[in-house]
Amino acid sequence: MITNNKNRGSIERITCQKEIILDYLKSVKTHPSAELIFREVRKKLPRISQGTVYRILNNLKNKDKVKAISVGGITHFDGDVSSHAHFICQECHNIYDIFDICQECQIIKEQKLKVGKIKNYQIYFYGYCKKCRAKMPRLPKKDSNRK
Amino acid sequence: MITNNKNRGSIERITCQKEIILDYLKSVKTHPSAELIFREVRKKLPRISQGTVYRILNNLKNKDKVKAISVGGITHFDGDVSSHAHFICQECHNIYDIFDICQECQIIKEQKLKVGKIKNYQIYFYGYCKKCRAKMPRLPKKDSNRK
DNA sequence: TTTATTATTAGTAATCATTATTATTTAAAT
């Protein structure tokens, strides 16, 4: 029989796993990894599996409900989807939010390039944050061989 | 006995593996992954190992001889270390160079932020390139569940 | 409310890029 559902194909279901993961990401100012999100969410849902966390995070990302930030091969997630950049400390690996940058760049405002239209963008700044700089007696060696 | 070598600590040796990898990266306009670099370099050095390629690429990156570009969990390398951004096509996954952006942004020019000094940065634009757009009858669905 | 349907999940195994290890090789200093 014919359904009245306007959605073609699969219907999205509301589950508490989705809600708790999104609520957690909206509640924190940090940028947790999937692994950390899994550990935190498991406090509320002890039976949740890692695969579920990864799948839900990917779905949220694809729906632009969260942003993904790649740091040293690990994906971190940001519940704040407003336009902003990130500063990543090469010592403590903390991720800092940088607002007030995107309205300056004409390219970002126009969202157009010769090669194609910009759907999305990511800006990463790297350096040593002031906290870490204060702790350093000298600057670290350039080729530390570490990622 | 005391050495006259100005370098503190380890001495860097010149090897053909390093030279061939860097020459390859300088010669191409594309942005190959470590895996592809390994396959290409092996044509000249059939006995080179993957570990060597990864280590040399990391060293080159740490010495700012090459740039690393992270796309979908895979690290790609760019022999052009001049200031430029990248446009990544979400369909064909090609990486396009975008020049003429960095001189616009005051923050990038000043290299200073409240949180710390900018040593380095990466700008990624995402979208569908014109080539792929021409092939598409309609826009793809948002949540394709693919990375 | 009960039943049927199927999206979603939990648990686990598999994948795959990258890193670590170690014996061997080799560039360069003596």
Place this chain on the structure above:
DNA sequence: ATTTAAATAATAATGATTACTAATAATAAA
């Protein structure tokens, strides 16, 4: 030529992420 330690090749290990499958549970239909 000999020495020495940096670099390599080969291989194993790691670890984040994905794939798979049987069980569960959110909706729709009866």
